Amino acid sequence: MQHFDEAATRAPLDFERLVPALRDAFTAEAQVPPRHVHSIETAGGGHDSESGNSSSKGTVLIMPAWSDAGFLGIKTINIFPGNSARGLPGLHATYVLYDARTGVPLAMMDGNEITARRTAAASALGASFLARKDARRLLVLGTGRIARMLPAAHASVRPIDEVWVWNHRTEGAEALAAQWRAEGWNARAATDLEAAVREHADIVSCATLATAPLVRGEWLAPGSHLDLIGSFTPAMREADVQCFAGARTYVDTNEALQKSGDLLDAMAAGTLHTQDVQGTLAELCRGERAGRASDEERTVFKAVGSALEDLTAATLVWKSAA
Known part of the structure; x- marks a missing residue:
């Protein structure tokens, strides 16, 4: 072996x-x-x-x-x-x-x-169907192994030229932004998460182990894409229930409907229903479901990871x- x-x-x-x-x-x-x-x-x-x-x-x-x-x-x-x-x-x-x-x-x-590379790649694959074609500003939540790879992953499918990073420990965000700048990225740390989501994000990508919502739906701009790839159990969540209200929501696999605290909370609150989920990554890849329909709509991609x-x-x- x-x-x-x-x-x-x-x-x-x-x-x-x-x-x-x-x-x-x-x-x-x-x-x-x-x-x-x-x-x-x-x-x-x-x-x-x-x-x-x-x-x-x-x-x-x-x-x-x-x-x-x-x-x-x-x-x-x-x-x-x-x-x-x-x-x-x-x-x-x-x-x-x-x-x-x-x-x-x-x-x-x-x-x-x-794990880190396939998770970041799946995030980018989802964005290739769901983020606006001209999406160039990426906001990353988290500073772990997966978060560090997201600019490169998303730049393989969208013209990313501005990267922001937020972390609950500011020094971690500053350090990662400095590392990205050394690698050639136009990167900065965000200290105000709400302002960063409202003002600096075409794509918001969450790669944390949070157990309480970080992103609020009222902050998300029309045309934005919310990428939730950190949480993978019912006890974990990165987005509040309003993030799903009025958005076109997709999942990596149907297993996400049983495993994701973000989705379970939204379904319990009535801001998302099972029939509202627009499709899976496999259905998008096979052309069985359409991705983004307009530049104005909000999209959400929720992934819990797949052994595939x-x-x-x-x-x-x-x-x-x-």
Whole structure:
């Protein structure tokens, strides 16, 4: 079994290659069973003893998928939001690729790179159907691994030339904006989230682990596109219920209707009904559903992630090495 470290996993997954690969994958057929979700809580001491915490809470996801192309993949992803206080990433993942015809293990890959890059690529794929053609101003909420990739991802499908970043810790936003500027982006940190959404965003992309709404519907301008890719459980949410009122809403998969706190809250409040969801990413890619209909309408894309995206990225890594 081959091993692909972070650098080797990252190398083939540029967005100019990964976004079209995802579009092809959603157009084709694949088997994607529902993810397995487990809540984890460990008590007492351990690595938390110095911080005084008596327990650690997290979520474990197990995400399998396989396709007629002959590949089977299983990702295990651990999400521990409290890690930020320990100076650690909140997400750790591993990915194992198998031969789908024999079950023989082929490769172990860096699941963090696969998760971050496929999530940013799916965000851009959604925007390729739903953001205005002339969308050039991107506002990113969050400063984690996925958030850092969003300018490059969206620039592969839209003419992004102005990037803003907001974070609940201002110093984090300032640091990321400085990093982006060093990479050549016209990037600035936003200290006032409402003003940034109202004044500086054609696309608002949320990549956080928030459990309370950050973006409010009343702030969103006509013609804007709201991209919600951070939350993936009923307890997590990044947008208030008014974000969905009067907007054309799409999801990555129908699983989002059961997993997303954003959607569940909006449906409970009556600002979104199941029949109001305009389509999935697969339906958009196959041309079965239309995307944005006018420059004036608001659109929302809610993603909780799909094992098909992981399998697509892992297959790219494997084939590139071969």
